[in-house]
Amino acid sequence: MGKALIIGCGGVGSVAIHKCCQNSEVFTEICIASRTKSKCDELKKKLEGTTKTKITTAQVDADDVNALIELINREKPGVVLNLALPYQDLTIMDACLACKVHYVDTANYEPEDTAKFEYKWQWAYRERFEKAGITALLGSGFDPGVTGVFSAYALKHHFDEINYIDILDCNAGDHGYPFATNFNPEINIREVTAKGSYWENGEWIETEPMEIKRVYDFPEIGEKDMYLLHHEELESLALNIPGIKRIRFFMTFGQSYLTHLKCLENVGMTSIEPIEFEGKMIVPLQFLKAVLPDPSSLGPRTKGKTNIGCIFIGKKDGREKRYYLYNVCDHEQCYKEVGSQAVAYTTGVPAMIGAAMVLTGTWSKPGVYNIEEFDPDPFMEELNRWGLPWQESFDPKLVD
């Protein structure tokens, strides 16, 4: 069918690349390009011979628009799948615009010097993408990503109006380390140490970090503590789901993780303000990242499951209705299949599906769109096919 250029070959990239190679009818060719080419070559070596997908690799600095343009012009992909870091979103979008190639990512842009992620920077590209006749699909991971697809699906098939959404992200995996993050530590710690917020009656309500705690009994996992966080899909869903009154996001954290995080924060290790150390400027959080376990090394050690989903409350035919859509994923099974733990798996699979939707033209709309703005049905089918089957409940326990 076509060729994808995949930028970034870390935890999420590795899963998406495995999945593209499984889906070789759609991805007849892929080019893996990243900062460290040897990682791309290693993966290519592992996958060649197991797939019909033709794999090439390249070195690229995704902060450099001209280098990206040169790479895209050379490789001529049908879609660029950005699995580098949120800092590179805008340079990669600029290069896609210059080359008139479709764009897909899993996380919204965040300037490196301010821990504030918002869609405004990427939404500002709307008109330019429309005029160029190309599609940008934003946030095609799990959350954001599948949570937006779930919301569009619930609205299409089960509600006349959705009034409340609670997104619940539970990772009950145990990797045996006292403290480690499940995806890029720098991005992860910036997210969880930020103030929390939720959207209610047309405005944002801000909370202190981890101020709101709830306990939820997750299907196939059991009771876990979870905390309200700000999360990027809240911003787009609040706009794109008509009738919404409140939308919140909760993530589970174990006590050991929280105690370590508090201590690291208290001593200044999570700061993104550069400091001078032995004559050199360093960012404490980047130094911390260097000493923490690499998330991609957690795969062989992690046991247990994740459960991520959305609880919807709204109206159907004039009556109140509740609906819970979720996916349960097993860390050890993911590792057996693609050599990664479930957090990378639950992000990499939807990234491959989003790229496939755009590459095949199933989703084709010039402009810049969040995932819930497309027809959810073909994506929901692909989730079942590629390893993230969803389950539903019409009588879920609610979060108070």
Ligand code: NDP
């Ligand atoms: P990793 O740090 O494991 O991987 C990032 C990759 O990008 C690495 O291969 C890195 O190269 C490469 N990279 C970084 N900077 C550059 C650059 N300037 N030029 C070229 N390549 C670069 O991160 P993850 O795989 O954990 O996360 C990837 C993305 O997925 C992030 O944006 C993250 O926010 C997002 N994510 C989304 C989720 C969702 O559900 N929506 C959930 C989890 C993550 P090198 O190997 O040299 O370091």
